[in-house]
Amino acid sequence: MKGRTVQAIVVNGVLALAALLTVAPLLWMVAASLMHSGEASTFPPPLLPSAPTLEHYRALIVQGGIARQFVNSLGLAIAATLLSTTFNTLAGYAFAKLHFTGRDKLFGLLIGALVIPGQVAMLPLFLMLKSMGLVNSYAGVLVPSLAGIFGIFLVRQYARGIPDELIEAARMDGAGEFRIFFSVVLPLLTPVLATLAVFAFLGSWNDFMWPLIVLTDGELHTLPVALASLSREHVQDSELMMAGAVITVLPVLALFLVLQRYYLRGLTMGGVKQ
Amino acid sequence: MKRNPVAWAFVLPALTVIGLFFVVPVLAGLALSLTDFDLYALASLDNLRFVGLDNYRQVLTRPLFWQALGNTAYFVVLGVPLSIVLSLGCAVLLQSKLARFKPLLRTALFAPVVTTLVAVAVVWRYLFHLKYGWINQLLGHVGIAPIDWLGDPNWAMPAIIVFAAWKNFGGNMIIFIAALQAVPEDLYEAARLDGANAWRQFWHVTLPMLGPTLLMVSILTIAGYFQLFAEPYVMTQGGPLQSTVSVLYLMYEEGFRWWNLGVASAVAFVLFAIIVVVTRGLMLFAQRKGAA
Numbered sequence: 001m002k003g004r005t006v007q008a009i010v011v012n013g014v015l016a017l018a019a020l021l022t023v024a025p026l027l028w029m030v031a032a033s034l035m036h037s038g039e040a041s042t043f044p045p046p047l048l049p050s051a052p053t054l055e056h057y058r059a060l061i062v063q064g065g066i067a068r069q070f071v072n073s074l075g076l077a078i079a080a081t082l083l084s085t086t087f088n089t090l091a092g093y094a095f096a097k098l099h100f101t102g103r104d105k106l107f108g109l110l111i112g113a114l115v116i117p118g119q120v121a122m123l124p125l126f127l128m129l130k131s132m133g134l135v136n137s138y139a140g141v142l143v144p145s146l147a148g149i150f151g152i153f154l155v156r157q158y159a160r161g162i163p164d165e166l167i168e169a170a171r172m173d174g175a176g177e178f179r180i181f182f183s184v185v186l187p188l189l190t191p192v193l194a195t196l197a198v199f200a201f202l203g204s205w206n207d208f209m210w211p212l213i214v215l216t217d218g219e220l221h222t223l224p225v226a227l228a229s230l231s232r233e234h235v236q237d238s239e240l241m242m243a244g245a246v247i248t249v250l251p252v253l254a255l256f257l258v259l260q261r262y263y264l265r266g267l268t269m270g271g272v273k274q
Numbered sequence: 275m276k277r278n279p280v281a282w283a284f285v286l287p288a289l290t291v292i293g294l295f296f297v298v299p300v301l302a303g304l305a306l307s308l309t310d311f312d313l314y315a316l317a318s319l320d321n322l323r324f325v326g327l328d329n330y331r332q333v334l335t336r337p338l339f340w341q342a343l344g345n346t347a348y349f350v351v352l353g354v355p356l357s358i359v360l361s362l363g364c365a366v367l368l369q370s371k372l373a374r375f376k377p378l379l380r381t382a383l384f385a386p387v388v389t390t391l392v393a394v395a396v397v398w399r400y401l402f403h404l405k406y407g408w409i410n411q412l413l414g415h416v417g418i419a420p421i422d423w424l425g426d427p428n429w430a431m432p433a434i435i436v437f438a439a440w441k442n443f444g445g446n447m448i449i450f451i452a453a454l455q456a457v458p459e460d461l462y463e464a465a466r467l468d469g470a471n472a473w474r475q476f477w478h479v480t481l482p483m484l485g486p487t488l489l490m491v492s493i494l495t496i497a498g499y500f501q502l503f504a505e506p507y508v509m510t511q512g513g514p515l516q517s518t519v520s521v522l523y524l525m526y527e528e529g530f531r532w533w534n535l536g537v538a539s540a541v542a543f544v545l546f547a548i549i550v551v552v553t554r555g556l557m558l559f560a561q562r563k564g565a566a
Contacts, residue, residue, distance in 0.1 A: 007472070008372040015367050019382040022440065026385065028408065029397045041406045087288040094284035099277055106285075113297070115550060117501055119522055120542045121299035123535050124306055128299060144295045147288035177280040206390045208504045209522075213530055224392035228508050231396045238400050245393040256388040260381060263388070267445060268452040 026249070033057070033242035040238045056243035066247060068219065069226040073205055074251075076138060076222060080145045080204035085196045087147040092155020093185055097167060098177070107156070110149045118144070119209070126213055140214040141222070145204055151196050154269055158192040159185070195266040198259045205252050223248040307539035316533055329540035339541070341516055342524040343548075345431060349520065350499045353435045357495060358488075360443040365450035366476065380451075384444035391441065395508040398437045399424065402509075424510055427517035434505045434518060442498075446491045453487040454480070489560045493553045500549050521545045 032040045034052040060066040094100070095107050125144065126135065134140040162185060170180045186193075208224045215221055221229070227244050234240055256263055307329055314321040333339050364383050368376055386394065401408050402423035410420040423433040457480065465475045481488075502520040506512050512519040512527075521541060529538030 004372070011367055011370050011372045012374055015364070015373055015379050018364055018367075019379045022444075023382050023385060024408075025394065025397050025401060025440070026389070028401070029394075032400070040400070041403075043406060045406045045408055045411055087291060090284040091288035094281045098281035098284060100279065100281035100285075101277060103281070106289075110292070113292075115497070115553075116296075116300055117497070117542075117546055117549065118296075119501065119503075119525065120303050120546050121296050123525075123529050123539050123542065124299040124302035125295060126530075127306075127535070128295075128302070143291075146295070147291040149292065152288060177278070177284075181284070202388055206388075208392050208507075209526070213526075224390055227390075227396060228392050231399070231508060232511075238406075241396050241400070245390075245396050248390045248393040252388055252390060253385065256385075257381070260384075264384075264448050267448045 026253075029242050029245050029249070032239055033246045035239045037237065037239055040242070041236075056237075056240045057247070059240060060243055060247065064230070064244075066223075066226065066244065069221050069223050070247065072138070072220060073222040073224075073248075076141055077201045077204040079138075079142055081197050081200040083142075083146050084148060084151060084200045085193060088151035088196060089155050089186075089189060089193060090181075091147070092152045093159045093181060093189070095152065096156040096159035097162065097164070097185075110152065114149050114153075122210065122213060129214065135214055136216045136220060137214075138220065141211050144210060145200070145207070148200075151199070154196060154266060155189065155192055157269055159189060162188055191262065191265070192269075194259065194262040195269070198255065198263045199266050201255065202252050202263075303539045303542060306536055307543050309536045311534075311536040311539075313533040316535075325536070329537050330544065332537060333540045333544060338516065338519065339521075339524060339544075342519045342521045345516075345518060346500060346502055346520045346522075348431055349435060349438070349502050350496055352432070353438050353499050354492065354495050356435060357439045357443050357499075358446060358491060360439055361446035361491070362450050362484075362488075364443065365447045365454060366480065368447075368451060369454045380448075383447060386441045387444040389441070391504050392508055394441060395437065395505055398433075398440075399509050402433050425514055427513075427515040430510050430514060430518045434502075434509060437509070438499070438502075438505060442495075446495065449487060449491055450484065453484055457483045485560075485564070489557070493556060496556070497549050497553055500545065500552075521548075 028047070031048050033056060034054070035046070035049040036051065036053055036055070039046060039049065095103060121144075129135050129140045129143065134143070166184060167180055170184050175183070205222075206224065207222075208228070211222045211225050212228070215225060218226070218229075223244075227241075227248055230244055231241055308324060308326060309315075310323050310325045310328075312321075367373060368380055368383075373379070400406070402410075404410065404420055404422045404425065407423070409423065414420065421429050423429050461479045461483070462475055465479050470478065501522055503522040503526065506518040506520055506523050507526070510518040512523055522545065525538045525541040525545070528534050528541060
């Protein structure tokens with residue numbers, strides 16, 4: 001029994017250390033954001049602020065206009081979440097439960113297209129949007145995230161578990177396909193809808209390369225793009241940059257903590273290849 | 275089966291988006307890579323010429339492309355195993371019956387995955403600081419002299435690898451945990467009866483049972499790591515001495531800084547081809563080993 005106690009101490013000790021090292025950068029980010037200017041760049045580097053201050057948050061909001069970029073990020077993430085969840089759910093359900101010509105072939109093509117990295121499409125997409133006058137607009141940022149193959153795949157996996165008899169019975173009662181979808185299917189899909197929505201929101205909020213390419217105007221920048229350009233100008237202001245990082249990270253971290261059940265399920269569902 | 279034409283109304287919105295904003299651009303990109311599309315063509319399409327495979331020839335004979343590919347390969351070859359070992363290690367420990375506070379620890383270990391890459395890259399840039407960074411501070415306690423992580427061409431990529439491993443290992447950890455839960459308990463029971471200790475149980479029961487998951491996780495991680503971009507963009511801007519220029523970073527600079535969209539498209543397709551070859555190769559290798 002003694003060997004087991006030693007083992008338990010080792011297992012828990014290693015895990016606690018790993019967890020501590022993992023969250024340490026995030027904790028330091030918060031601590032440094034509350035330090036006075038220049039305090040983080042003293043030797044030895046302090047762990048905690050000597051006298052916590054919100055001056056950097058104030059500076060970012062009042063002079064930096066970060067509230068505007070926060071609203072940009074939030075609005076885009078909400079729009080991407082609502083639209084992509086709607087489109088992916090409709091398509092995923094159809095691929096799982098409705099029969100139409102070429103369905104399985106089409107789905108196979110979509111899954112095959114998953115190997116294509118999104119960046120391959122970025123240059124021509126930029127030119128297309130430019131000719132449509134959508135470069136440097138919210139619509140331009142939004143357009144590629146309106147629907148996703150992975151999202152369709154998740155819904156299809158989940159929807160396949162719905163018993164056919166349920167849908168058939170509704171059809172016998174004379175309900176139309178959309179009526180069936182909204183009143184019979186959708187309530188059963190709620191858990192996967194939550195998964196899809198969390199993925200879409202975090203994906204949009206955290207996205208960097210595409211908004212960086214499409215948005216040239218600082219007024220329209222999302223938080224990650226604004227933070228990247230801020231960090232190129234203000235390399236020395238570590239405390240200010242940490243405040244910017246906190247403002248960017250905290251909303252998604254909080255959302256994850258509340259909805260982590262759905263997020264983690266999405267990961268493991270995606271892992272189960274059909 | 276009865277055909278159901280209404281189904282098209284369900285799939286059409288998503289298919290339109292994917293077709294218009296993904297499939298069409300990918301095909302257009304292939305065409306674009308065969309032209310000399312540049313700043314002049316951006317002004318007027320009259321300046322656009324078909325150049326065949328010339329962009330590919332140009333890319334493949336450019337030293338900077340090979341350096342970028344070498345840097346990216348370095349990132350993949352070191353970063354993927356490091357990330358996967360961390361993921362698997364933490365997953366196994368979290369699955370141990372001896373572990374306490376599992377949900378809390380799992381959340382803590384997973385947290386970096388959901389954070390905004392740009393924001394935490396900014397944070398790590400300060401952690402890697404030569405003089406005031408916590409990493410050198412901690413290394414100092416075990417007698418290691420300060421390293422100029424992001425300023426030394428030999429250390430910049432290793433620093434980015436450490437950062438990427440920290441940011442990403444939690445994702446695969448969750449997948450490994452799910453796979454570990456599916457391993458039948460009686461396999462461990464039988465191994466214990468044969469006198470196998472924890473370490474031998476891991477090698478002879480856990481690892482073989484995780485085979486398919488390990489392969490899938492490796493393929494996805496490799497494909498993802500080849501697309502390195504934001505880390506060098508934020509942390510090093512490709513420097514020092516171009517030691518952290520990745521293939522995608524090169525594509526971005528070529529396309530959106532110098533507006534050589536033809537050449538940049540060729541870079542994108544070369545990267546795509548490399549990803550396909552490497553991941554297919556790994557898959558074939560695994561299949562052959564599985565069959566033998």
